[in-house]
Amino acid sequence: xxxxxxxxxxxxxxxxxxxxxxxxxxxxxxxxxxxxxxxxxxxxxxxxxxxxxxxxxxxxxxxxxxxxxxxxxxxxxxxxxxxxxxxxxxxxxxxxxxxxxxxxxxxxxxxxxxxxxxxxxxxxxxxxxxxxxxxxxxxxxxxxxxxxxxxxxxxxxxxxxxxxxxxxxxxxxxxxxxxxxxxxxxxxxxxxxxxxxxxxxxxxxxxxxxxxxxxxxxxxxxxxxxxxxxxxxxxxxxxxxxxxxxxxxxxxxxxxxxxxxxxxxxxxxxx
Amino acid sequence: xxxxxxxxxxxxxxxxxxxxxxxxxxxxxxxxxxxxxxxxxxxxxxxxxxxxxxxxxxxxxxxxxxxxxxxxxxxxxxxxxxxxxxxxxxxxxxxxxxxxxxxxxxxxxxxxxxxxxxxxxxxxxxxxxxxxxxxxxxxxxxxxxxxxxxxxxxxxxxxxxxxxxxxxxxxxxxxxxxxxxxxxxxxxxxxxxxxxxxxxxxxxxxxxxxxxxxxxxx
Ligand SMILES: Nc1ncnc2c1ncn2[C@@H]1O[C@H](COP(=O)(O)OP(=O)(O)OP(=O)(O)O)[C@@H](O)[C@H]1O
Ligand SMILES: [Mg+2]
Numbered sequence: 001x002x003x004x005x006x007x008x009x010x011x012x013x014x015x016x017x018x019x020x021x022x023x024x025x026x027x028x029x030x031x032x033x034x035x036x037x038x039x040x041x042x043x044x045x046x047x048x049x050x051x052x053x054x055x056x057x058x059x060x061x062x063x064x065x066x067x068x069x070x071x072x073x074x075x076x077x078x079x080x081x082x083x084x085x086x087x088x089x090x091x092x093x094x095x096x097x098x099x100x101x102x103x104x105x106x107x108x109x110x111x112x113x114x115x116x117x118x119x120x121x122x123x124x125x126x127x128x129x130x131x132x133x134x135x136x137x138x139x140x141x142x143x144x145x146x147x148x149x150x151x152x153x154x155x156x157x158x159x160x161x162x163x164x165x166x167x168x169x170x171x172x173x174x175x176x177x178x179x180x181x182x183x184x185x186x187x188x189x190x191x192x193x194x195x196x197x198x199x200x201x202x203x204x205x206x207x208x209x210x211x212x213x214x215x216x217x218x219x220x221x222x223x224x225x226x227x228x229x230x231x232x233x234x235x236x237x238x239x240x241x242x243x244x245x246x247x248x249x250x251x252x253x254x255x256x257x258x259x260x261x262x263x264x265x266x267x268x269x270x271x
Numbered sequence: 272x273x274x275x276x277x278x279x280x281x282x283x284x285x286x287x288x289x290x291x292x293x294x295x296x297x298x299x300x301x302x303x304x305x306x307x308x309x310x311x312x313x314x315x316x317x318x319x320x321x322x323x324x325x326x327x328x329x330x331x332x333x334x335x336x337x338x339x340x341x342x343x344x345x346x347x348x349x350x351x352x353x354x355x356x357x358x359x360x361x362x363x364x365x366x367x368x369x370x371x372x373x374x375x376x377x378x379x380x381x382x383x384x385x386x387x388x389x390x391x392x393x394x395x396x397x398x399x400x401x402x403x404x405x406x407x408x409x410x411x412x413x414x415x416x417x418x419x420x421x422x423x424x425x426x427x428x429x430x431x432x433x434x435x436x437x438x439x440x441x442x443x444x445x446x447x448x449x450x451x452x453x454x455x456x457x458x459x460x461x462x463x464x465x466x467x468x469x470x471x472x473x474x475x476x477x478x479x480x481x482x483x484x485x486x487x488x489x
Contacts, residue, residue, distance in 0.1 A: 111394060
């Protein structure tokens with residue numbers, strides 16, 4: 001998919017909670033149609049970054065320009081802006097008192113004042129695509145985790161956003177349901193939707209990303225193509241982080257066979 | 272127990288029960304409105320009004336209705352404000368009930384998670400829409416048991432209205448007691464209160480069950 005003009009520019013973004021600085025001057029440009037995967041150790045500020053982008057957190061400094069608008073301007077009309085920025089959460093956060101379809105239609109009907117038939121047609125289109133049209137009248141508690149998350153993605157998509165933010169959307173799912181959710185995101189990527197994805201699924205990151213953004217201690221440590229990042233990370237910090245996901249050099253019986261020079265009992269660093 | 276006496280006096284009790292019910296009805300409706308307003312000011316943390324609401328709630332919950340009625344009926348005329356017994360009854364019940372309703376609603380609003388609020392915000396809902404479409408429906412389901420308890424509590428509290436000269440159930444009962452008919456009076460009183468309160472209780476129980484099955488607690 002062709003990469004278009006710049007849609008999002010983040011300049012020297014700073015965010016702290018009280019005394020704790022979480023984002024310490026973060027600069028990043030996203031072009032239309034780009035898929036950025038943001039990875040980094042727990043607590044490095046990935047969620048905070050996404051939340052700053054749709055105004056769920058107030059920033060302390062720097063600039064965010066989205067579609068020509070300064071989101072760091074205190075006068076920002078967030079209701080209007082959030083319609084253009086879709087967000088999907090780790091725990092789905094579907095509205096429990098509404099059916100799947102009602103969850104999806106709430107924004108288009110109440111926020112965007114779209115016509116019922118039109119909104120319904122859009123919802124039907126998306127729900128069919130994620131294979132859940134026949135579950136439209138189910139309440140969230142009647143859906144599996146994977147189904148809930150697909151509905152949550154459709155709820156965001158139904159607003160017709162210019163960019164989508166995904167915050168560890170498979171982290172709460174049972175392993176067998178991860179795939180059905182990631183497949184939806186992969187399709188969206190192919191169709192050229194601009195996305196910022198926070199994930200711990202490295203294989204998925206490699207498959208979906210145009211760029212990998214490695215965040216550590218509130219700054220961007222690496223910004224590279226997936227091939228470069230995963231095969232040839234430039235920094236020690238990234239290497240160390242990637243090591244967490246490596247089990248190749250860890251064979252239970254290696255020591256007994258005596259065919260390894262390194263100590264086979266040095267486990268990978270897990271947090 | 273003298274059944275003919277009971278039958279004979281029933282019309283008096285029916286009339287008194289009707290009056291009690293009407294006063295309780297207005298008290299409950301106005302309490303709910305006042306309570307909702309207080310809870311909303313506190314939900315949005317509007318400065319000043321939310322503190323005022325907080326102070327009112329403490330005042331109303333920690334003084335007996337009897338004392339509140341005394342103030343309205345005997346105290347206010349001293350500063351030139353004379354209210355009828357019925358007005359005092361409704362105002363008093365609303366003053367008391369508003370505080371309990373506010374607490375009932377607040378409990379429900381507090382139970383709706385921050386994550387739900389953020390999910391609502393992230394699809395662009397405004398502050399009022401968020402309350403109306405996301406928070407309030409969920410809060411109401413959580414609040415319902417407390418609301419139901421408050422309604423029943425308020426209906427029972429009407430029994431002190433007789434001190435402001437309202438011919439409610441307790442008032443007519445006191446008259447009968449003068450005739451030395453303790454057992455019959457007691458029976459009539461119990462029957463009358465049960466007749467007006469039990470149905471309300473049952474309706475709320477059904478509502479609670481209905482909401483529990485309506486897709487909550489996912
Ligand atoms: N509301 C808050 N108040 C105080 N501190 C916060 C708040 N939200 C986040 N933090 C802190 O900010 C830091 C970054 O948090 P954030 O949730 O952005 O990390 P993350 O990279 O998303 O981590 P994870 O991979 O565990 O989700 C953490 O140290 C966290 O404790
Ligand atoms: Mg996070």
